[in-house]
Amino acid sequence: MSDLAIRTTNLTKSYGRTTGRKTSRTTVLDGIDLSVAAGEVFALLGPNGAGKTTTVNILSTLQHPDGGSAEIFGLDVVSQAGAVRPLIGLTGQFSAVDGLLTGRENLALVAALAHLPKSEQRARVEELLERFDLGQAAAKQVSTYSGGMRRRLDLAMTLIARPRLVFLDEPTTGLDPRSRRTMWDIVSELVAAGVTIFLTTQYLDEADALADRIAVLDGGRIVADDTPAGLKRLVPGARVDLAFASASDLDRATGLWPGAHARPESLTLSVPGDGGAAHLRQILGGLESAGIEPSGLAVETPSLDDVFFALTGHGAGPVEPAGTPGTGEPDAPAGAAAPADTADPEADQGRSTDAGGRLGGGPPTSISTPDTTRKDTER
């Protein structure tokens, strides 16, 4: 098996759309190349309608690509779909839980569908109910659950068969900050256990906090693919902030860099640059040669919001008219679902958005990104 959990090569997908008598095709994925190492947390970002769910559906064998190829642990998602499915789990964008069943019954159903040995099924269900803090509510009908409880149950169902790769399509959309944290903790636990995570999200702070690598999907293409720090360095605005113990140190340091901006009232100096290691070395070297010891140092980089707006140029609104959720979504965990390529013109609709620093739902607010810069180094 490959060390790569996911590899896509020139992946393409378009959907048919019928307007009156005319049928046209809308290209959603226009040649996507991605590779995700085993054990990595990979986040796919993009505005509404960018094709994140389509990508997840193709990678999780629910839809077929039109062209190109996609492999999961070296197995082709189309020709070897049957071998791919036991390795993966999917928590889809829209809940897969059955509201008429209890939490325990939902899990038991998935355990049976996943062909877990009968002797193991019961213990696994109870273990997950406990781990996801659903023990108390296990015997209650899911229709009485809160959104956060449903989402936790959804994820528990995804994990029943211990997948090596988990797809999480907007796992925390609509959750309150506490439930989001719980979800993040669960993701971290999975990663510690060696599970690879492929995440889509519109919360930039979520990608920042969880992902080793982030790709931005826009206009059918990957417009950036880097670490969170690397992405932030793509847009101008990074700087190194230095603090000094005396006005004379500040003055002397200010003379070292023509573009530097001194703030005498706080004895600080901002030196613009990319905020990378070389930039930092150059600054520290300059200070050392001049015999100046800073009392503090912080690297300030642009936020992912800045990066997103710079890369896509249209972060403030959906790329398509807003509407109700489409019907081309998975409605069962990947392990249990049959592949279904639903090129349904009726489904060509946008997605609703909510507030809280999400992409495509209006300008980012500070609700979910209270501190969009990061102090990487301080002393």
Ligand SMILES: Nc1ncnc2c1ncn2[C@@H]1O[C@H](COP(=O)(O)OP(=O)(O)OP(=O)(O)O)[C@@H](O)[C@H]1O
């Ligand atoms: N089954 C389908 N039939 C026709 N068009 C579809 C279908 N599924 C998705 N689309 C269209 O493809 C585009 C990409 O949709 P997709 O759901 O992959 O986007 P997304 O990035 O997940 O968006 P969101 O952030 O709103 O979840 C949209 O224009 C959507 O309307």
Ligand SMILES: [Mg+2]
């Ligand atoms: Mg989606």
